[in-house]
Amino acid sequence: MAGNSQRRNRRTTSKKGPQVGSGGQRRRGLEGKGPTPPAEARKGHAKQRAANAKSKRAAAPQRRAAGGRGGKSASELVVGRNSVLEALRAEIPSTAVYVQQYIDSDDRVREAIKLATERGIPLMEAPRPELDRMTNGINHQGLALQIPPYEYAHPEDLTADAADAGEDPLVVILDGVTDPRNLGAVVRSVAAFGGHGVVVPERRAAGMTAGAWKTSAGAAARVSVARATNLTRTLEAYQKEGLTVVGLAADGEGELYDLEALSGPVVIVVGSEGKGLSRLVGETCDVRVRIPMPGGAESLNAGVAAGIVLYEASRRRTRPANG
Template identity: 50%
Template sequence: MAGNSSRKGAIRQSKKGPSAGTGGKNKKRLTGKGPTPKAEDRPYHAAAKRKKAGEKKATRSPSTRSTSPRATTMTRSAPSRAPRGDRPRGEIVAGRNAVLEALREAVPATELLVARSIDVDDRVAESLKLALHLGLPIREAHRAEVEGISPNSQGIILAIKPYQYSSFEEIMSRAKNPALVVALDGVTDPRNLGAIVRSAAAFGAAGVLMTERRAAAMTASAWKASAGAAARMPIAQVTNLARTIDAAKKMGLFVVGLDGESEETIASMKIAAEPIMIVVGSEGKGLARLTREKCDLVISIPISASTESLNASVATSIALFHIDQARRKG
């Protein structure tokens, strides 16, 4: 059938002739600029710019590159954060006054980080001198690195060594007879913690223990507040204070809680000669309900009606002093 292209072998013939000017291999092909250049060969293309920059970098002579750290800082854009590998691990103390105070108190540290070209005043000079005296490594770094660790560092940072906690069992193993132990129930202020450690050392306590969670840790602030007592006073962290109190009772300790609301005063406590665990509550809430129930005796310290309460460290110091005086009298 004429015009039927569906039969086998049929080929539809185009009625149009060869297209002129298409670049085909005929007499009327285009005479243009040739094939389209690659992207990297086009001057204004991003690929061409990357290629040019790479060639320029490859042909740069190593001898013309400055090896001066200061020149590097000037020509290279400063990183906003310090390289992860160079960041001190654990706690840091930043700022000229804070670092100097920590070094004066011999807070255990791992290194002193100082910014290059730092304006050396009396505080920085003394900090460097103390670090050398303590045998502490001193590392210079770009100011951008130091500020990346702490924006308010004033160009100097002290990396603090993590505190090595003891255990309740170790504290009891070194306790003299009659034992005296201080337990903290939710004390969150590190300065209070340090002051309590200082008082515990002054009045012959075997150690201080506290919970791992919701409590202050032995930070640089706590160490400074202890005035060095933390170096010789065992401090333990426990996971559950109630269970630790039960264990203390089994070891023969008499558990005494401090609470400003108690009707029993410290003057009525007649057990100073016995092994004692003093339990101190938090600054605001005092003893937790379960902790209070676990205590054998809950006492208060009489104060003037015009004063609302004593903070945890002051109350602990008074209680420890009372026990120490009673034991001295026999």
């Protein structure tokens, strides 16, 4: 019969049941939350970022001694007997040496195993098919070296390092440089002439690969390399900190040796040999200068150009006050 449904739990009245309470949430919402935490403990605050950066810098020597600084970059394999041996001789941070089972050993293999053992790098024996898979079929000659991921610094860390040392910042930014050997050469020059680090873009730029480590001749263990998501914004942030941004350009309005800004807090921006500075980066520079080349060469690669400017900056910073 209509209205006489046999379904269980069918509501037969319009009267509502008891209302669910707030569980004390409204009362707790009116209670005080205690004193405001210090700036260093407040998420997103500038002082908290500075404190985090300081703790990272304090731990950097231990991270580097452990073989790299971990980060977004992927692990890398150096393959081939000559390449592995040269990497070990250059003391590139390494996490493992893979040696093929039943390998036909020669002097290179024996020296590589000896160096790895002396440095405490694990030796991993692997069958040839496994090495073929790991190296994507590259001719590995029975030897491969694993390089750990590199943990890049933040651009702010470089100026903070300079402040901790009581020095005017001297930073190099590479714009569109894609050869890791150029990056390694710049890192080596920064270490030689008292710079405070190198900044590279996250995309379409060289990173700290095994090739960069090798070219740096060990300097990469002492010099921070930072990654920037946007070079223009990074330059503007440095300008707000009081740094002069100097761009190297063949058509620069001034000459390097007339530039007094190199004696103070400065950022040196170096573009690729072929394309030079990108448009937005060039427009953001405070001044663009050229390197005099009496020999008539049209350009210099990034590593050589950066070395010349860093030398000039070092000369100005270390010369006597009356010099």
